[in-house]
Amino acid sequence: MYNQTLILIQCKDAxxxxxxxxxxxxxxxxxxxTMREYVDEEHNKFFVRVVCSGQLPSTASLLEDLRQALPEHADIQINPTNRKKLVVLVTKEHHCLADILTRHYFDTLQGEVQAVIGNYDTLKEFTEKFDIPFHYISHENKDKKDFEQEITDSIDHYAPDYIILAKFMRILSPNFVQHFERRLINIHHSFLPAFIxxxxxxxxxxxxxxxxxxTAHFVTDDLDEGPIIVQNTKSVDHSYDLNRMKTAGKEIEKAVLTRAIQLIMEDRVILNGNKTIVFKS
Amino acid sequence: MYNQTLILIQCKDAxxxxxxxxxxxxxxxxxxxTMREYVDEEHNKFFVRVVCSGQLPSTASLLEDLRQALPEHADIQINPTNRKKLVVLVTKEHHCLADILTRHYFDTLQGEVQAVIGNYDTLKEFTEKFDIPFHYISHENKDKKDFEQEITDSIDHYAPDYIILAKFMRILSPNFVQHFERRLINIHHSFLPAFIxxxxxxxxxxxxxxxxxxTAHFVTDDLDEGPIIVQNTKSVDHSYDLNRMKTAGKEIEKAVLTRAIQLIMEDRVILNGNKTIVFKS
Amino acid sequence: MYNQTLILIQCKDAxxxxxxxxxxxxxxxxxxxTMREYVDEEHNKFFVRVVCSGQLPSTASLLEDLRQALPEHADIQINPTNRKKLVVLVTKEHHCLADILTRHYFDTLQGEVQAVIGNYDTLKEFTEKFDIPFHYISHENKDKKDFEQEITDSIDHYAPDYIILAKFMRILSPNFVQHFERRLINIHHSFLPAFIxxxxxxxxxxxxxxxxxxTAHFVTDDLDEGPIIVQNTKSVDHSYDLNRMKTAGKEIEKAVLTRAIQLIMEDRVILNGNKTIVFKS
Amino acid sequence: MYNQTLILIQCKDAxxxxxxxxxxxxxxxxxxxTMREYVDEEHNKFFVRVVCSGQLPSTASLLEDLRQALPEHADIQINPTNRKKLVVLVTKEHHCLADILTRHYFDTLQGEVQAVIGNYDTLKEFTEKFDIPFHYISHENKDKKDFEQEITDSIDHYAPDYIILAKFMRILSPNFVQHFERRLINIHHSFLPAFIxxxxxxxxxxxxxxxxxxTAHFVTDDLDEGPIIVQNTKSVDHSYDLNRMKTAGKEIEKAVLTRAIQLIMEDRVILNGNKTIVFKS
Structure with a gap:
């Protein structure tokens, strides 16, 4: 994205x-x-994502001009952080993490993985191969509150832009979710809202x-009810037993979560109430 | 399927x-x-579908041999009706019916459409172009019971093998469903169990x-809970308003229902409790 | 598209x-x-498709303003014909024609089918069910030149915006193709450029x-080499014999051709040299 | 596959x-x-893959019984190596190798990666993270013959069941191909036969x-003409420049090659002349 200027705007439609x-x-x-816009007619809101070639001499000056041109309270971002920081939470399953870390290693993820936190140490060895710190924070023999506080402290230390729940299998409290509001991305292993x-x-x-x-989605208070970012499906048949279904499902989970991360890294995903706007191209 | 023998068997596994x-x-x-078999290990049941080349001199003799070779109470079908009869129920939407009737006209549906019954007369003119009788049975100013009795009588007159609910938008009573048990095929306009x-x-x-x-499924007492035959999905994005979603959805509904009918016409769909076994090839 | 204004522009980039x-x-x-634009950097060309709400008091005045604002020789179209006229050419296969005519009948094709021309009369009866004239122009016992002249005369009588080759199985001469330049749409039964x-x-x-x-594509002099509009594929396996492959293929052919027609009807397809720009949303 | 017996047979049909x-x-x-069979009617050949539960007391005895029951010259395999050995050849691109090595590390590939050979050392560091030997054999300043001999020696040292060309970008001589006949798997970055x-x-x-x-395929003398194992496609549009097309393509290449390897590891792929039979389930 060198030598390009990215502008994201949301405001009242007019x-x-x-x-x-x-x-x-x-x-x-x-x-x-490219200029992609969307008008949410129900809520009378306007969203636009503009990519310009050429480098901007003065961000402040363009921002001022845009403010003049737009309705009050417009949300304007010029060149938001283009190398976002991520902390990844895992339990024991490796498939999503492995995809994230190998892409990170070869620099095709576009974000910066700062650390991995696991409530088991199963994935510690793999993570450390890539020189990424792994923090093992067990949930055992611990209050949920204390467990979440430890994780929160560990995450906050890195001040990441996003926290990726890459098959993190503990249910999170509303407090935790609120603390990381709009920054928590989860992969749910069904096409929501089926099989909540x-x-x-x-x-x-x-x-x-x-x-x-x-389904990859932002996490909100209501379990599995947050804004959906990416979904995909695969055909199965009667011959799939539970294990084969899980194995097939992991391929979709991995692809869907990675796709969601990439879209977010490129500032293509915009929250709009309980939905997302995704400007894919 | 001329000069071929089709054998369907289900029995206790052994x-x-x-x-x-x-x-x-x-x-x-x-x-x-081709010989396709499936063992339902949970219920210890064996299912097989065999296609043989060559014509059978004596069905009774093969049946007798199979009985000898198989456990008691085996369900054996040799050459089940290979030109099944269908009655189609509709309301106002044309997309599923149009696909069924044009395929029927060009003889690629493999079944025999005997009649169309509508609770509106919207699709009468179209149906009659293909010399198929259309029975208009309105639900208006009528008890549900009477309405369903009229439809039942009309269907029973044709004694069809299957009744296709091709976007028939009235909820059916348990009595009606039981009367046509294992013969009612519905198209539901979502990927069940989402959006029941x-x-x-x-x-x-x-x-x-x-x-x-x-989702195309057999209808059972529980609304939208019957055994699933075929499902398919399509990607959409934030720019789809409700109408565009419906329009895109109709293409999937049509394809899914037609596919289910074709699979049933070829005796590829076998009921197994609340599930189906579908031998696609 | 009532109460909307559609603007299509192509010009030198600036x-x-x-x-x-x-x-x-x-x-x-x-x-x-919605405003969708594309810059062909290789050829320094700019393309845009704009949909506006609100009705235009004066097309001429907007056209004049746009001319002022744009480089010389800009190609500007405001509200191009929104009910385009089609003539369909067929041979014996029905699947594409049946889909076109049923959509036309229920008014979901968005275009106006004026006539069907066949070099066999196989599809005459079906076509006439929908009160569309069918012209049977045999290629037998005739010079190719005479055969094409007859067809050309028949088409020109209707002055259609587009001619749809819906499985028309005669190879067309360069003269014919040039006469209908940019107006001939073909369905080729492979994913071009494989299996030309x-x-x-x-x-x-x-x-x-x-x-x-x-593959649905515009026809140019080079057989099967014209600009591609829509392509799609389907998985097959070793068990597909030639007939089953053809049967499966027909479903794709039909879907791809219909999709191409719909995109063209909505002015979403723009020719750019030997390629197309397709603004799907 | 513990406690299961796998039987593969090919013979004259009867x-x-x-x-x-x-x-x-x-x-x-x-x-x-499960028992999956296929009859190649054109060549009068019968193929079957049988999975049985229960362990076999005597392979020799079953083999003898099968020989008695089958036509002469039947090819019978009982429990072929179920942990096949692989050597992977690469150039600079990492995406296929990364997927293979991470699956190998977590033991979901089902085969045993013995070594990676690269004509550049770009992927050495990554490979060695997983304790897999990496052999750097440059093609520079070397006869093609000498280069291939070095690679051949290096491969033969491991005596692998299959050699995976995971984006190995050197054209191989007929001699090399013949030496590893039926054991060379390549990923071609197009849906063959398009864009050979x-x-x-x-x-x-x-x-x-x-x-x-x-396309994943066996390599034969004719470049890009060997038996196809797996193919897949993805939709693109006019907005894809060459780089974005390549990036999107890499995801398909990776998925297709990995899928082919897994199918081969499970003895689901059977060569039949210039085609493959793939028993997916």
């Missing part, structure tokens, strides 16, 4: 917004490469479904 | 079943083209899902 | 184009709903491929 | 083969779990395709 925004951009001698809660593959197997899936 | 079955088949000078009940696209839109889908 | 365009639009009190030419399913079967596909 | 095979199996007190040869993504980009793909 006539002439694109005109106002593109005038400000043209005034600063930037050339629009525990053991979705067992539920799916018992129901005799012909598709399984996975 | 050692030597394939041997016993294939011996009986070989004895009758039939050559096995009314207005699944509105539910999906409100939830901000990134995939929509459709 | 700084400030979006600004100039959106200013012109804002001046006319139109509100931009005759019998692509036989070629695919002999090669042992694990996917088959179809 | 009446009664399934009967003969299943009798032999039943005689040895094994229970058939060099730079398939550039070819695809220039042609303006709407799908890209990848």
């Amino acid at each position: 006539v002439g917004l694109v005109s106002g925004i593109s005038n400000s951009i043209a005034k600063h001698q930037l050339n629009i490469i 809660g525990a053991n979705p593959y067992r539920q799916a197997h018992d129901r005799g479904v012909k598709i399984i899936g996975a | 050692v030597g079943l394939v041997s016993g079955i294939s011996n009986s088949i070989a004895k009758h000078q039939l050559n096995i083209i 009940g009314a207005n699944p696209y509105r539910q999906a839109h409100d939830r901000g899902v990134k995939i929509i889908g459709a | 700084v400030g184009l979006v600004s100039g365009i959106s200013n012109s639009i804002a001046k006319h009190q139109l509100n931009i709903i 030419g005759a019998n692509p399913y036989r070629q695919a079967h002999d090669r042992g491929v694990k996917i088959i596909g179809a | 009446v009664g083969l399934v009967s003969g095979i299943s009798n032999s199996i039943a005689k040895h007190q094994l229970n058939i779990i 040869g060099a730079n398939p993504y550039r070819q695809a980009h220039d042609r303006g395709v709407k799908i890209i793909g990848a």
Whole structure:
């Protein structure tokens, strides 16, 4: 993204917004490469993501021009951190973590993995191969509150932009969720809202479904109810027993979570109430 | 399927079943083209679908041999009706019916559509273009019981093998469902078990899902809980309003229902409790 | 698309184009709903498709403003015909035609099918069910030149916006293609550029491929080399004999051609040399 | 696959083969779990893959019984090596290798990676993290013949069951290919037979395709002409420049190659002339 300027705006919808925004951009001698906008008519809100070629002499000056051109209380971001920091939480399953860490190692994740925290030490050896610190914080013989406080302290030490729950199998308290509001990304092993809660593959197997899936979503207070970022599915048939369903499902979980992370790293995901806007291209 | 023999068997699982079955088949000078079997280990049940080349001199004799070779109470079908009869129930939406009737017209559906019954007359003109009788049975100003009795009588007149609910938008009573047990096929406009009940696209839109889908299933007492035959999904994004979601969904509904019908016409779908076994190839 | 204004522009790329365009639009009190642009950097060309809400008092005045704002020789279209006229050419296979005519009948195709021309009369009866004229123009006992002249005359009589080759199995001469330049849409039964030419399913079967596909494209002089509009594929396996491959392929052909037609009807497909730009949303 | 017996057979087709095979199996007190067969009618060949539960007291005795029951020259394998050995060849691109090595590390690949050979040392550090030997054999300043001899010696040292070309970017001589006949697996970065040869993504980009793909295949003398094992595709659009196409393509390449390896590890892939039979379930 070198030599490019990224602008993210959300504000009340009005006539002439694109005109106002593109005038400000043209005034600063930037050339629009892609401009994706969305109007949420139900809530009368306007969202836009603009990529411009050319480097910006003065961010402050463009910001001022955009403020003039836009309604009050517009949320304007120019070149948000383009190397976001991540802390990853895991339990025992490796598939999502392995994909994240190898992409990180070869620098195709676009974010910076600062640390991995596990409530088991199963994935410590693997993590440390990549010179990423692994913090083992067991939940055993501990109050949930104390356990979460330890994790919170460990995360806060890194001040990450996002916390990735890469098959972290402990249910989080509302306090924890609120502390990291809008920064917690989870992978749920079903195509939500089907099979909310525990053991979705067992539920799916018992129901005799012909598709399984996975959902990456922001975590909010309501378990498995947060804004969905990416979902995908795969066909299965009667011959899939529970284990084969889980094995097939892991491939989708991994792909869906990695895709969600990449979209977030590129500032393509915008929260809009209980939904997301995802500007894929 | 001319000059082929189709054998469907379900029975208690045991050692030597394939041997016993294939011996009986070989004895009758039939050559096995495809043999697909499935063992439901949880319920200790064995299912097989065999296609043989060569014509059978005596069905009774093969049946007798198979009975000898198999455990007691085995369910054996040799060459079940290979041109099954269908009655289609509709309301106002045309997409599923249009696909069924054009395939029927060009003889690629493999079944025989005997009649269409609608609780509106919206699709009467279209149906009659194909010389299929259309029975308009309104639900208005009528007890549910009377309405269903009229439909039941109309269906029973044709004695169809299957009744296809091709976007029939009235909820059916347990009595009706029981009367046509194992013969009622419905298309539900979501990937069950997500969005059970009314207005699944509105539910999906409100939830901000990134995939929509459709499910063809046998109808049982519990609404939308019957054995699933075929499911499929399609990616959507934030820019889909409710109407566009419905339009995209109709393509999946149509494809899923038609696929389910074709699989059933070819005796590839076997009921197993609240699940189906589908031998696709 | 009632009460909406559609603007299509292509011109030399330059700084400030979006600004100039959106200013012109804002001046006319139109509100931009979606704006999709693409810059072909290799050829320094800019393309944009804008949908605005609100009705335009004066097309001429907006056109004049846009001319002022844009480089010389810009190609500007405001509200191109939104009910395009189609003539469909067929041979014997029904699947693509059936899908087009049923969608046309229920008014979900968005275009106007004026006539069907067949070099066999196989599909005459079906076509006439929908009160669409069918012209049977045999190629037998006729010079190719005469055959094509007859077809050309028949098509020109309707002056259609597009001619759809819905499994029309005669190779067309360069003269014919040039006469209908940029207006001929073909469905090729493979994922081009694989299996150019005759019998692509036989070629695919002999090669042992694990996917088959179809391609909708504009027809140019070079057989099967025109700009691609839509492609899709489907997995197959060793058990597919040639017939089953063809049957599976027909489902893709139908879906791909119909999708291409719908995209063209909505002015979402823009020719750019030997490629297309397709603004799907 | 503990406590299971796997039987692979290919022979001339005949009446009664399934009967003969299943009798032999039943005689040895094994229970058939899955039996997948395929008849190549064109070449009059029969193929079967049988999984039985129960352990075999005497392989020799079952083999003898099967020989009696089958036509002359039948190829019978009972429990072929179930932990196959692999050597992986790479150049500079990491995506396929990373997937193979992480799956190997977590023991979900099912095969045994013995060594990695690279004509650059780019991937040495990564490989050695997993305690796998990396042999750097440069092609520079060397005859092709000498280069291939060095690689051949290095591979032969390990006597692997299969050699995986995981984006190995040197064209191999017929001699090399013959030396490793039926053991060389390649990933080609297009959906063959489209875009044979060099730079398939550039070819695809220039042609303006709407799908890209990848193909895993056995290597034979004819470049990119060997039997196809797995193929998959992904939709792209006009906005994909060459780099983005390559990036998207790498995800497919990786998935397709890994899938092919897994199928081979489980003895699900059977060579049949220039095609493969793949018993997926």
